[in-house]
Amino acid sequence: LVTDGADGVQRTHRVQVIGVLAENTNLVESTLVGSEAALSRLRSVPVAGDSIYVKVAPGQDARVVAGEIERAFVSSGLDAAVLAERFAQRQRLTGGALQLLQGFMALGLLVGIAALGVISTRSVYERRQQVGMLRALGYQKGMVALSFLIESSFVSITGLVIGALTGMVLGDNLVLAFFPQIGESAVSTPWLQIVLIVLAAYLFSLLTTIAPAWQASRIYPADALRYE
Template sequence: MAIVTPFLVANPDSSYEISRGGGGNDPMATIGGLAEEAGSQADTPATQGEFRFRLTGFARADDLPEVWLELRDESGGQVRTHRVQVIGVLSDITTVSMNQVHVNSRAIAAVTGEEVRPDTFFIKVSEGAVVREVAQEVERAFLSSALDATVIADSAAQGQALTRGILQLFQGFLALGLLVGIAALGVISARTVVERRQQVGMLRAIGYQPEMVALSFVLEASFIALVGIGLGTGTGIVMGQAIIGQLFSVITAGRTLAVPWGQIGIIVLGAYLFSLLTTILPAIQASRIYPADALRYE
């Protein structure tokens, strides 16, 4: 008997309740090539621990059809084969799915011709027990064997913390780029006031009030900021969905990316407000230009 991971099921369906198997009634997959090859890896020989095939003819459903795998070992100049039946597909959220195919020790011994000595054990802690204390007790009990007990939740938390740290580093660089862009918008606004000094004087001469001149500069800078923010936000969401769908197509199959609209909204609002703050001072300076001084400017 064997249990496989969702990665080996071709075109996996994320729903176990509504999926129904299709195709043949008794599909059989063989590591030697009777199953569907995995994309462009069809001509690439599989190395130890790798499986270059996908199980076809059914979806990940409760009514799993009869599926057989033929395991073959050609090491040592001798070919050993052993057939096992797939009796289940692991869930996407399982914490013990470290290999693509799980079989018992007798099946491995039949293929390799050697007795299997497992080096990893999973211990289920009884309800109400403290996991870390149980791990310490296990290490003390097997101290002579140098056993290392690891809590799966702690290992997952360490991996998530590392990933979160890398993502926060990227977010820091992006925030720095955003601040530089906001500062650049303020510099452009200040330069615009200097370059348009005569135009501002003419507007004041024909009747424009200081508030109207300041508002025109603020509206111009606001339009530039909104266009930049909109393009950046849209591009980021589209590229994020494309990258996640490409890199994690198996994990996210049949699912949609959860866009953090709340965080995005706060960042967009903050960027827009800071952009307005950097343009207020140049706009006030432009509103204080007197027509006579501006028209005398060379």
């Protein structure tokens, strides 16, 4: 390895490569440990660390020790902090962001369920004469209501299955794209939570369809076919 010295003279160093970082490697919350002496040989200025990690003895309060260290090096502008508190704060921020995203997704889910109810109601009015013909052919009220419920169930189940599968695949790919170092084995799918959300969404979609189905079942053939 050829480097430029402080005097402008190039020097050759023999080094051993023990590892190579991949391009665009994410080093957030990570530490790259190397030899300070080796780095000093490759640079014209001494290498100085920017962080010092202190392990507190058993029985000692980490906050008290951090405060004492900060007061001792106040002239150097040292900022002491407890790692556990920093990690907890970052986890709270991350959790808050995730809850906000979940809130937006829940709002979108409610809007979709409400839209399904509106579509079902509109379908009843648009097919009023067809329902009257079915009633005239012998369809009972329960059969008419059941047909609308089955139709709504097919639409909602199809949408929920496609949405759940797309979300799982997209979520795994996004996690691996932003954090490739964790590997696929570290990515777990919350199956129980997904199943509960899908079931709850399906039940709510059925609830929004009950009223239109009940209205369709109360259509009288004479009223529906009056203008035929």
